[in-house]
Structure formats: C-alpha cells, structure tokens
Amino acid sequence: MKTLDIYNTDKDTLQKWYHLLTLGRAIDEKAPMYQRQSLGWSFHAPYAGHDGIQLAIGQTFVRGQDFLFPYYRDMLTALSAGMTAEEIILNGISKATDLTSGGRHMSNHFSKIEWHIENISSAVGTQAMHAVGVARAMAYYNHTGVAITSIGEATVSEGYVYEAINGASTEKLPVIFVIQDNGYGISVPKKDQTANRKVAENFSGFKNLKIIYCNGKDVFDSMNAMTEARAHAIETGCPVIVHANCVRIGSHSNSDNQSLYRDEYELSYVKAADPLLKFRRMLLRYNRFTEEELLAIEAEVKKELSIANRNAIMAPDPDPATVLDFVLPEPYLPAKYTDGTHNETGEKTNLVTAINETLKSEFRYNPDTFLWGQDVANKDKGGVFNVTKGLQQEFGSKRVFNAPIAEDFIVGSANGMCRFDPKIHIVIEGAEFADYFWPAVEQYVECTHEYWRSNGQFTPNITLRLASGGYIGGGLYHSQNVEGALSTLPGARIVYPSFADDAAGLLRTAIRSKGFTLFLEPKALYNAVDAATVVPDDFEVPFGKARIRRTGDDATLITYGNTTHLCLKVAERLSKENIGNIEVIDIRSLIPLDKETLFESVKKTGKVIVVHEDKVFSGFGAELAATIGTEMFRYLDAPIQRVGSTFTPVGFHPVFEQAILPNEERIYKAAKELLEY
Template sequence: MKSNVPVRYSIKKTDKDTLLKWYYLMFLGRTLDERAPNYLKQAIGWSYHAPAAGHDGIQLAIGQVFRKNKDHLFPYYRDLVTVVSAGMTAEEIILNGISKDADVAGGGRHMSNHFAKPSWNIHNVSSCTGNHTLHASGLGRALKTYEEKDAVVISSQGESSVSEGYVYEAINGASNEQLPVVFVFQDNGYGISVPKEDQTANRKVAKNFEGFKNLRIIYCNGKDVFDSMNAMTEAVEWTKKEQKPSIVQANCVRIGSHSNSDRHELYRDENELSYVKEYDPLAKFKRMLLRYKRATEEELKEIEDRVAQEVKAAHKAGMAAPHPSPESIFDFVVPEPYPAAKYPDGLHSHEGDKKKLIEALNETLKAEFHHNPHTYIWGQDVANKDKGGIFNVTKGMQHEFGKRRVFNAPIAEDFIMGTANGMSRFNKDIRIVVEGAEFADYFWPAMEQFVETTHEYWRTKGQYSPNITVRLASGGYIGGGLYHSQTIEGALTTFPGVRVVYPSFADDAAGLLRTAIRSEGLTLFLEPKALYNSPKAATPFPDDFEVPFGKARIRRAGSDMTMITYGNATHFCLEAAEILAKEGIADIEVLDLRSLSPLDTEAIVNSVRKTARAMIVHEDKVFGGFGGEVAATIADIAFEYLDAPIKRVGSTYTPVGFNRILEAAILPNTDKILKAAKELLQY
C-alpha cells in the first residue's frame, strides 16, 4: 500500500545534474559502508558497524530534504547514507568509525557508526533504539513554541525499534500537541535476528498509528530513490504547512547482517539472501540511469573513480588524526554551574518573616520565570486551573506565565524527561524545569531518558548541554507507602553528568533551586515533601538567595561528634543534638550536606577532624544508601582523625510500608538517632 503523493521526481523528470549528484552520494555511502568492516579486521576500529546497504533509497531522500542549520535530524546507527546525503564528508565518516578525537559527533566518545554533526543540527543520538523520537518531539515543541514554521524535525529509525514504549509516547505527544516532526520507519523486516512477525501484528508497523489524530502516514518503497524522494518531500512539505506530525514507512531490504558482530546466515536462508541482493537500491538506480540514457557508463565510472580517490584521501587523513588523550575523560562531564557569587558560601544573615519550604519553591520558580523568559515547566498536574501539582508547588504559575510556558504533560514519565532533553537542544538560553513524576518513586519509568540525559554533555564533547532541572517530591513520613514514600538518591547519584541536591530548609530550597535553574547542565532537585508545610523547615531568606553546588552547611556547631545528614533526617539530627546537649552528654555538630553530587568533601573532613567521630544519617536504606559513599570518603581521606568507627543510621532494608506502625519501624527518627549516637560516643 502506498499513499497517493505527488510525483515530483522520476527518472525522466529529474534533471541530469541532480541524478548524477545522487549517484555520487549513494556510491560514496556504499563505498564507505563496504570499507567499514576492513577497519575492524585490521584492528583499527569501527568495531560496531550496521550496514546501510539496502536502505539507500530512503536514506538518500532523508538527507536530501534535510536543510542544515534549519531543520533538525536525528539519524540512527544505520543512517550512513543519510548523513552522507545530508553533506557529511568521507573524512568525517571515517573519523567517527575509527573513533578519533576529530570526530565531529563527539571525539570518539560514542560508539562507532553513530553519526552526528551537532553544528549542523544533525544530532548525536544514543544506542537505545528509538529513544531519540522523544527528543525529536521535544525539539518539535521548541519549533512550535518559537514559531519556526519553515523548519521540521526528522527522526529516523528501524521498524523494530517502534516496539519500544517511548516511541509510542513520542508519537502520541507529537499528535496531541500537533508538532512538526517527520518520523521515518526504515523497515527491513528484522530487529537483529528477530523477524517482523515477532514484533507486531501489523505487517506494516505504521498501521499501528492509523488511529492517531493529526497524523499523516505515507508508505513508500525505500529501495527506490524516486518513490523515497517523493514520499519524503511530501511528508516534509505537509508537516510544515499543517504544523502536524507525519510518518513515512519505507520498505527496505537489509543486504548484510545486522552488524559486524551478527551472522545473518544463521537465520536467513540462501533464497532470502539472493532476494535482498537482487533488490539492491544502488544497482537498481545505476541500471535505470543507463537504461533511460540519463547517464553514460563513462560518466558513472568517472564518479566512481572520484569517490575512490576521495575515500582514499579520507582514510589517509583519518589514520593520521590523533586519538583522544586519556586525560580528556574528565572533560565535559558536567558544565560549569552558575557561580552563585552573591552568596559564595550559601549563607545569609537575613532577618524577617519565616517562609515555608513550599513557599520558597513557588516564589523562586516565579522569580526565575521572570528572570529568564525562556524558562518552561511541565509535568503531571502542574497546571490544571488552580491546582499546581500534587502538592501545589507550582500553584498560580500558569495564570501568571500562560500555557505556552507552564503546562500539563501526559502520565508518561519518559515523555516528560525525553521531551525536556529535546526542547533544550533548540537554544542555550532555554531552561526547563520538569516535575519528573508526581512522587520520586514514580520516576523509574523515566530512568532510560534520565540516564540518556546524564551523558549527553560528555558524549557530544560539550556540544550539547541539557539545561534541565528535574524536581521530585521525595521521601516518607506522610503515610504514603509504596510509590509514595521512598527516596531514590542512592541510585541516582551513581550517574556522572548530573548534580543532585536535597535541601532541608526553606532558604536552601530557594537558593539551590535558583542556582539549578540558572546553571547549564542537568540537576536533580529532590524535595522532602514531608517538610513542604512544616514549621520546622521554615526560615527567612533574601529574595535573591543563591546556594552554590557542593557547599555543605553547618546547621549546628559542635565538638564531640559530627552528624552528617540531609533532607528530612537533618531535623531529627538537630533534635537529637539538642537532647544530648541538654542531658550534658555531648556537643554535637550537624552538617547538612545540601548537595550530594558534587559533595563537599572539604567540609566533611574539616568537621571530622574537629570532632573525631562521624555518624551519617539519612532517610534512605543503610544498605546501598548514599551514606555508604560518605563513609567510604571519610575512611579514605580522614581515617587518621577518627577515634571511633563510622556509624550509619537510615531505613531498614525493606520497602516503606503504608501502615503508620510499619512506616515508623522502617524510617529513621530522633529516638533511633539518639540511640546510635550514644553508642558511638561510648566507643
């Protein structure tokens, strides 16, 4: 089945110069495609190569309709001909394949065959198949928001990756929001060795989306240059005109194995292998050029000779290019943050009325939306009439800043996170705040996109920074039970490329949120929801308060023992410290970390040097909790100052139960901290 699209290109209608250019691009792509495995055989590189042969028609068309620095292109790992058609050179392809420092995709930091040129809007995408569809929808949202009506986003992938749930989230969102995105499915019938019938009930996967509103679907023969050009041209023009998404399903063949680590002869018989070679798009195009006398053998031979020389020169340049240096691994992990220079220690002497933690967050969000008109927030329930999230942190924001900047997202956490990644690519001024989930416990469906976003800056060698603050209502003490009372920082601090902060008081919540939003890069902002309206977390603070990342705060000075803590546990530690002081037992120092990553190692060491005893207290489980890292740090660089073992206090190694009796038995509290502190003091 093929949609009825206008015939703009054909062997007879297309001018000769264009036909010869296409042959050059296709032959260059095929030459590089066939040369790639040789680099692996010679142990030079290109250890991952997914052949493009058989996809040449649709890939040529994608590259030809893409306009650099106007449109946005998200190729996938098989899109070699696509990026060649879009203008990338043989040298750039080889530098990527053999992972040299000059690779324009990311300097050898990403897997070979993941072609990109961010300076042209050819985006660097992950190895997670199809996940870039969410980024494409996010960028489509940016085009719509900034009224870039003469531009589209093109997202390309194989048909089997459409089985991923986030692909449906992306296309559902693009359909619902009416975003200018062209989704291309290159259907070669296999997901590695898994045949199409094991993926979906429909023979053509695009049929799964025929019920979606605001979506046009075009079917084409991806083996045929002209059918592919007509389909892609129509899709792009329709999408621009209607400002709605489209799908192009292109029927292709995979001539080679899935990749150079796959042996397709184990699951494809000789008849099938002969069939796919017979339908080689490049050979078919060459036959048509000669049969219809649009080119001569000599003209095509001249192109082939030119390509051979070009690839030879590119190979020579690639081999001479330097490898990345070992010490460069620490470059571009996290961008330099906003300096928070007004309050370099994250301290203030402000007097005045106390404000609750929830007020601090709400007022700071509004202030930052005034400060930068390119600031946006979305999430579940964040903007429904007078409601502002489950806990009303964003109350009044849509009224003040409008639906363009403050809006609800579907109940799809991966979509929330992935479209933030995509929209932030549009320009560096954009700052995005998302409620990643209604409760931190519900963030797990977004983990694929969270992990993806943590290594974007490093993977692109600093060419793209996701300037996103992820807000999560975290922790227990509300009788919430499973999915409403867990705290997840122990898992999320294991990823480089993200800052993780966890305030305990209103002033630090305001200061850290301001710094997070103004900074480049990804910040995870964990909010102790039990403290939103708690009087004990209320403080005065100046309107312009800022807290630098990586600066702990002494909430109570002492000399006999250090309690290292954050979040809800800070208040229990302060209560325990006061009790111990009143009983004349000990003078306790309470160090509120505020920032978990980066961690204020200097403040920890200085406090332990002074008190000679360290107890780490957090709400999370002791086993596998963040306190283990703090303990290891102390043991590593401050062991000589200790007069007793390091002690940890936290939750039991169980989920957090719903019944209040169960919750109390599981979570740390003042009495449990007192008991542990007395044991440590007696050592």
Template sequence: MKSNVQEKYSVKKTDKETLLKWYYLLFLGRTLDERAPNYLKQAIGWSYHAPAAGHDGIQLAIGQKFRKNKDHLFPYYRDLQTCVSAGMTAEEIIFNGISKDADVAGGGRHMSNHFAKPSWNIHNVSSATGNHTLHAVGLGRALKTYNVTDAVVISSQGESSVSEGYVYEAINGASREKLPVVFVFQDNGYGISVPKEDQTANRKVARNFEGFKHLRIIYCNGKDVFDSMNAMEEAVNWAMTQQSPVVVHANCVRIGSHSNSDRHELYRDQNELNYVKEYDPLAKYRRMLLRYGRATEEELKEIEERVVKEVKEAHKKAMKAPDPKPESIHDFVIPEPYVSQKYPDGTHNAEGQPIKLIQALNETLKAEFRLNPDTFIWGQDIANKDKGGVFNVTKGMQQEFGKKRVFNAPIAEDFILGTANGMSRFNKKIRIVVEGAEFADYFWPAMEQYVETTHEYWRTKGQFSPNITIRLASGGYIGGGLYHSQTTEGALATFPGVRVVYPSFADDAAGLLRTSIRSEGLTLFLEPKALYNSPKAATVVPDDFEVPFGKARIRREGKHMTMITYGNTTHMCLEAAEKLSKEDGIEVEVIDIRSLIPLDKETIFKSLKKTSRALIVHEDKVFGGFGGELAATIAEEAFTFLDAPVKRVGAEFTPIGFNRILEAAILPNTDKILNAARDLAKF
C-alpha cells in the same frame, strides 16, 4: 499505499545534474559502508558497524530533504547513507568509525557508526534504539513554541525499535500537540535476528498508528530512490504547512547482517539472501540511469573513480589524525555551574518573616520565570485551574506565565524528561524545569531518559548541554507507603553528569532551586515533601537568594561528634543533638550537606578533624544508600582523623509500609539517631 503523494521526482523528470549528484552520494555511502568492516579486521576500529546497504533509497531522500542549520535530524545507527546525503564528508564518517578525536559527533566518545554533526543540527543520538524520538518531539515543540514555521524535525529509526514504549509516547505527544516532526520507519523486516512478525501483528508497523489524530502516514518503497524522494518531499512539506506530524514507512531490505557481530546466515536461508541482493537499491538506480539514457557508463565510472580516490584520501587523513587523550576523560562531564557573587557560601543573616518550604519553591519558580522568558515547566497535574500539582508547588504559575510556558504533560515520565532533553537543544538560553513524576517513586519509567540525559554533555564533547532541573517530591513520613514514601537518591546519584541536591530548609530550597535553574547542565532537585508545610523547615528567605552547589552548611557546631545528613533527617539530627547536649554532655556538630553531587568534602573533613567521630544519617536505606559513599569517602580520605568506626543510620532494608506503625519501624527517627550516637560516643 502512498497517501496521494505527488510525483515530483522520476528518472525522466529529474535533471541530469541532480541524478548524477545522487549517484555520487549513493556510491560514496556504499563505498564507506563496505570499507567499514576492514577497519575492524585490521584492529583499527569501527568495532560496531550496522550496514546501510538496502536502505539506500530512503536514506538518500532523508539527507536530501534535510537542510543544515534549519531543520533538525536525528539519525539512527544504520543511517550512514543518510548522513553522507546530508553533507557529511568521507573524512567525517571515517573519523567517527575509528573513533578519532576529530570525530565531529563527539571526539570518539560515542560508539562507532553513531554519526552526527551537532553544529549542523545532525544530532548525536543514543545507542538505546528509538529513544531519540522523544528528543525529536521536544525539538518539534520548541519550533512551535518559538513560531519557527519553515523548519521540521526528522527522526529516523528501524521498524523494530517502534516496539519500544517511548516511541508510542513520542508519536502520541506529537499528534496531540500537532508538531512538525517527520518520523521515518526504515523497515527491513528484522530487529537483529527477530523477524517483524514477532514485533507487531501488522505487516507494516505504521498501521499501528493509523488511529492517531493529526498524524499523516505515507508508505513508500525505501529501495527506490524516486519513490523515497517523493515521499520525503511530501512528508516535509506537509509537516511544515500543516504543522503536524508525519510517519514515513519505507519498505527496505537488509542486504548484510544486522551488524558485524551478527551472522545472518544462521537465520536467513540462501533464497532470502539472494533476494535481498537482487533488490539492491544502488544497482537498481545505476541500471535505471543507463536504461533511460540519463547517464553513460563512462560518466558513472568517472564518478566511481572519484569516490574511490576521495575515500582513500580520507583514510590517509584518518590514519594520521590524533586519538582522544586519556586525560580528557574528565572533560565535559558537566558544565560549570552558575556562581553566586552575593552569597558565595550559601548563607545569610536576613531578618523578616519566615516562610514555609513550599512557598519558597513557588516564589523562586515565579521569580526565575519573570527573569528569563525562555524558562518552561511541565509535568503531571501541575497546571489545572487553581491547582498546581499534588502539593501545589506550581500554584498560580500558568495563570501568570501562560500555557506555552507552564503546562500539563501526559502521565508518561519518559515523555516528560525525553521532550525536555529535546526542547533544550533548540536554544542555549532555554531553561526547563520538569516535575519528573508526582512522587519520586514514580520516576522509574523515566530512567532510560535520565541516564541518556546525564551523558549528553560528555558524549557530545561539550556540544550539547541539557539545561534541565528535574524536581521530585521525595521521602516519607507522610504515611504514603509504596510509591509515595521512598527516597531515590542512592540510585540516581550513581550516574556521572548530574548534580544532586536535597535541601532541608526553605532558604536552601529557594537558593538551590535558583542556582539549578540558572546553571547549565542537568540537576536533580529532590524535595522533602514531609517538610513542604512544616514549621520547622520555615525560614527567612532573602530576595534572589542563591546557594552554590558543593557547599555544605553547618547547622549546629560541636566538638565531640559529627552528624552528616540532609533532607528530612537534618531536623531529627538537630533534635538529637540538643538532647545529647542536655542529657549526656555530648556536643554534636550537625552538617547539612545540601548538595550530594558535588559534595563538600572540605567541610566534612574539617569537622572530623575536630570531633574524630562520624555518624551518617539519611532517610534512604542503609544498604545501598548514599551514606555508603559518604562512609567510603571518609574511610579512604579522612581515616586518620577518626577515633571510631564510621556509623550509619537510615531506613531498614525493606520497602516502605503504608501503615504508620510499619513506616515508623522502617524509617529513621530521633530516637534511633540518639541510640546510634550514644553507641558511637562509647567506642
């Protein structure tokens, strides 16, 4: 079933120069593909290699239809031939395979066989198979948003990765938004050793999507160069002219094992192995050129000899090329942030009318959207008439900035963050704010995209920075119970490549949000929802207030003990400190760290030099909470300042109960902080 694809290309219709160019590209790809395992045998590299042989027809077609610096291509780990066809050189392929510093994908930071060239819009994708479909959709959204009608996004993957839930989210989103994305399924019948009948009931996985509106599906023989070229020609043209998504389902064969760590003879019999070799696309194409008199044996041999020489030269250059330097590991973890000139320490003495934390967030978002027209926000339930999310943080934004910049997303957290990753690739000016989930507890389905996005900047050696702020309504004290009252920073702060901030007052909420949006890189912005409308969190907020990352704020000065805190418990610590002063004569210094990553160790250590006692207080569980990192840092780097062990106060190691009695028993409060402080003072 070809869905009425016109036959533009055939062995007779295509000019000889093009036919010979294609043979050169096919033979170059196959030569590199077959050479790759030798590097592993010699302990030189290419320790992961997924052969492309058997996928040659469709991969040649993908690469030929991709136009560098116009279209966007997301290849997967088996797409060696695709990248060669798109224009990557033998040198660039080998540099990637043996992880050289000159590897244009990312300087050897990513797994071998993950080919990319970001400077051409050949994107560096994850090893988590299929998750780049969401990034492709995000880029398709960018093309549509910026009225780019002469370009497409091409996303390539194996048929088994379509079983991943986020692939359905991606194609559903592309069809709903009518985006110019071509999804190519290269079907070789196996997901490593798992046959496709264990993946889907349909023999052709694309049939699972036949009910999607606005989605065209084209089936082709991925082993045949001309059928594949015609299918990709039709798909790209359709996606551009109709501004709608297309699936190309290409039937392929996998001639070799899944990868060099797989032994396909353990699950494929000899008949099958003979069959796949018989349907070798390269051999078939060569026979056709000779049979129809479109090339001579001498011409083809001349091309083959030229390729062999080219690959040898590329190998020599690769052997001499430098490896990555060990000291480079800390480069490109996260971009340098926006730096405030007006408020370098994140404090102010402004006078005026205090506003609540929720109003500070709303006004800051609007101010930043007015400042930068390339700022966008989406999430669940954030833009429906006069409602702006569950807590109305985004109220009035869609009315002022329109549906292209402020819009609802499906209830699919992976989709929300994954498309942010993709859209941010289009233009460095773009700033995206996503409400990652209505409550922080619901963010877990997005964890794969979160992890993916944290290491994009490092993995690409600084070539791509996801400029995204993830807003999450966090914490308890609202009687929400499971999925509505947890704090998640203890888990989410463990990944390099993301800043994590957690304000306690309205001015810090405004200042940190402004800095997050203006900065390059990924920021996790946790909002204590119990304080949204709380009078105790209300403050005066100066216009254009900014708070730098990694700068704590001393909320109360003292000399006998240091309380280190953030979020909801900052106010409890201040209450406890006042009681300790009045009732016990103990003067406590309260440090609101505001920024968990980066952390202001200098302010903490300076305080401990003075007080000699550290009490860490946060809402999260004590076991596994972020306070454990604080305690370890103090023990390792400030131990000589202490006259007592570091003490911690936090939630019990249980889920959060819905009944208010259970919640109160689980979460920290002022009395629990008082008791811990008095115990610490006695030591």
C-alpha cells in the same frame, strides 16, 4: 508539488545522487576492514538496502532550519545531509577529531551538531522524544523547519516511540518519523514485533498524524515521500510518519551472523533487490548516463575515499587525560550569597511556598524558562502539593503546561527542547512522586550522558524536580528515596534541601546553571514549621557547599533532607543531657559534594555518624562513609556509624513506617554509643 522520476530529474542532480550512493556504499563495505585491521569501527551496522530512503532523508534535510536525528544505521543519511567521507570515517575509527564525540561515543553514531545533525544514544528510539521536544521549541518560537527522526521498524516496539508519536500528534508538532522497515530487529522477524504487516498501521487511529508509505529501496519514491512529508509538516505543523519498505542486505552488524536465521533463498532475494544496482541500471536504461560516465563517477569516488581514509588514519587518537572533561558544565556562581548562608530576619516562609515563589521569580527573570509535568497546571491546582500553583495563570499555557502520564516522555522531550537554543531552561516535575520516576530512568541516563558523550557540545539545561521521601504515611510508591540509585550515574548534579531558604537558593542556582540538576524535595517538610525560614528575595546557594547547622566538638553528624531536623533535635537532647556536643552538617548538595567542610569537621571531632532517610544498605551514606574512611582514616577515633531505613520497601501502615524509617530514638542511640566509644 512536482513528482520526481527518472525523466524529469536534471542530470546534475542525478549525478550528485549517484555519487552519494556510490560513496556511501564504498564506505559501508570498507568499514569492517578497519575492524579486521584493529583500526577501529568495532560496531558497524551496514545500511545497504536502505539506500533510497536514506538518500532522501539527507537530501530533504534543510541545514539551518531542520534538526536531524539519525539512528546508528543512517550512514548514507549523514553523507546525504552533507557530512564528508572523512568525517564519517573519523567517527568510525573513533579519532579525537570525530565530530560526534571525539571518540567517546560508539562508532556508527554520526552527528554534526553545528548543523543540528544531532548526537543520539545507542538505546534505540530514544531520539524520537528528543525530536518531539525540539519541534515543540520550533512551534513556540515560530521557527520554520522540521525535526526528522529515523528508526527501524523493530524500534517501534519501544514504549517511548509510542509516547513520542502520541505527544507529537497531541501537541501538533512538525516531526517526521521515518520508519526504515527491513523486516528484522537484529534476528527477530517483524511478525514477532507487531500484528500489522506495516508497523505504521499501528498509528492509523492517531489524530493529526499523516502516514506516507514508500519504497525505501527506490530513490524517486523515497524522495517524493520525504518531500511530501516535509511540506505537510511545515504547512500544517503536524507530524508525519514515513514508512519506508527496505531490505537488509547484510547482517544486523559485524557481531551478527544472519545465516543463522535467514535461508539462502531470502539472502539471494535481498541481494537481487540491491537499490544501488537498480539505480545504476535505470540511469543506463533510460539513457541519462553512459557506462563511461558512471565509471568516471565511480573512479572519482574511489579517489575521494582514498584521500578521506588517509587523512582519517593520520588523525590523532583521543587523549586519555581528557577523560574527566565534560562530566558536568560549570554552574552559575552566586554573586551575593557566595557561601549559601544569610543573616536576614523577618517573616518566615514554608518550604513549599519558597519553591513556588522562586519558580515565579525565575520565570520573570528568564522568559525562555518552561515548566511541565503531570498535574502541574490544572486551573488553580499546581501538582499534588500545589508547588506550581499560579504559574500557568501568570506565564501562560505555552510556558507552563501539563504533560501526559509518561515520565520518560516528560524528561525526553525536555532534553529535545533544550537543543533548539542554549538560552532555553526547563523545569520538569518528572513524576508526581519520586517513586514513580523509574520509567524515566532511561531518559535520565540520556540527560546525564549528553555533555560527556558529545565532547562538550551539548548539555540539557534541565532542572528535574521530584517530591521525595516518607514520613507522610504514603507506603510503597509514595515514600521511597531515589538518590542512592541515581547518584551512581555521572553527569547530574543532585541537591536535597532541608529548609525553605536552601530550597529557594538551590532551585535558583539550578535553573540559572548550564546542565542537568536533580532537585529532590522532602515532601514531608513542604508545610513543616521546622523547615520554615526567612527567605531573601534573591537568595542563592552554590552547588557543593554544605551548611553547618550546629557546631560541636565531640562528633560529626552528617545528614540531609527530612533527617536533618531529627538530627538537630537529637544533638540538642544529647547536649542537654551533657552526653556530648555534636556538630550537625546538612550537606544540601550530594553531587558535587563539599568534602572540605566534612573533612574539617572530622579533623576536629574524630567521630562520624551518617544519617539519611534512604536504606542504609547501598544508600548514599555508604559513599559518604567510604569517602571519609578512605581519605580521613588517620583522624578517626571510632568506626563510622550509619543510620537509615531498613533494607525493605516503606510499608503503608503507620507501624511499618515507624519501624522502617529512621527516627529520633534510633539516631539518639547510635550517636550516644558513638560518643561512648
């Protein structure tokens, strides 16, 4: 491999590099002026001092082969990869024509998704797992290329960076993790982040991982390091860390004052280490360019920046009328079972079998469907409840496999793999029990943001399965409900079936749909006789369509999941006792919600009781009650009642579980009192 230096690099290349370095620095220094003029760029993290490594990342990136995940300080990286000055400024001042997000995302987040310069979050380091996911797809589809992800040295302290590097080394994936080490995480010095002076040394024991150190201030050392890293990743299929030693010349961002934690000696040192000035001196010292030639390049840059600035300033601002666009993509629309009901007879199937058989059917239907999670593919076992039993045997270990016990890695790498091709659909078991999903909530947020944040350019095609709820004597971490908390985050569909046919139909629709779906499974009903139904082979249930399980005229009982069966029993009991005829609605789909069916029932009965397993306080039922109370108040003949769990965790001993979770008697009492109101 040819080593580049000041002597053997052709003049055209040197000219291009100097042009990019000068242009990048000019924009870097101009960015704060936009804020001072109230034109935008309210967040700007200057890259000065990272010039060598950022130029090298962009020059190494091969459009059409690689995926690039730049972080918020990677302005020169984006320029070097091919983005124009105008595109950079459009992002900085948040114009409607900003390629990253049309002004929806924070400034200094540069992307061009059509080139696979990816849109990343403001939560530092999250993109590392996305890079691993897309590299997994590269390996599966025999694609020649690498995923390049860039982070600061302080970000390595984030647990999901460790999970990403561990995952890439375990799976042997072509990922280049670039660590741009400038010594500070905002104001926190490196010594407070890690015991190793070079943070890459924290990974020295990882198998299948190559570590390359370079001077990130030096163009040639950085180019050689990145060239070696890409060649190694492609040749071996294994990951590489490039640790680039940089300096941070400016403050962390325009909201930071570095003089509060850096002394004058240090500030003088970093200014003297300016990579741009060093490169300029080299070009003159080794007679590669004359002063006049460099001044001509600088004049050209000044003109280019002026034109880019003028065009960007004149570009339109975002239209507030579009704020509701791209929250959720259009779902798959069932063709045969358009209302999600059927009248077929025959042998009943229990809920766990319905899910298992639907998964297998959908894997046969679409060969670009994948599944992974904890404990989902271990010989004859398929998860704690055997929901995925037999999938790996039929579809192979490349499509169905176990993930590390790292919930955020499970979700984050799925997000990344979807980026490779929109035909890919992924089913993940996010945790063995829903209660253990909380470490992955950050990546859940990423999945819900992607479609809106990218202005409709990308949405992860993921079905996230979680075994939810209690009534199994599981106690804390085996009996909780999560839908109330997660429903506050826009960008995910949330479904919660109560019967086998609905579980099959909603799962099929989720897997075939574009976008992100949270599929909650009431584990107490997996093998319950009450939840078993006839399940047509091709049954489909549309999102946002409730199911009336029992018709009635005296009150409307709204429910889902485990409590649906309790409610049906209570309704029958009240009918037999001639107390009242209750309509029971199983909403099935929390987001989107079938308000039409609910409202029509409220108009008919005038009384409403909401029952769910989650806590009454801040549970999803609070939103149901508020919606009905606000929009249907004139039809109500009594206050809306709610039944759910106590505002406590779910205890382990049976007496605690019985006291905490809703049961028939509590539902019966509440319904009877409502009917007598």
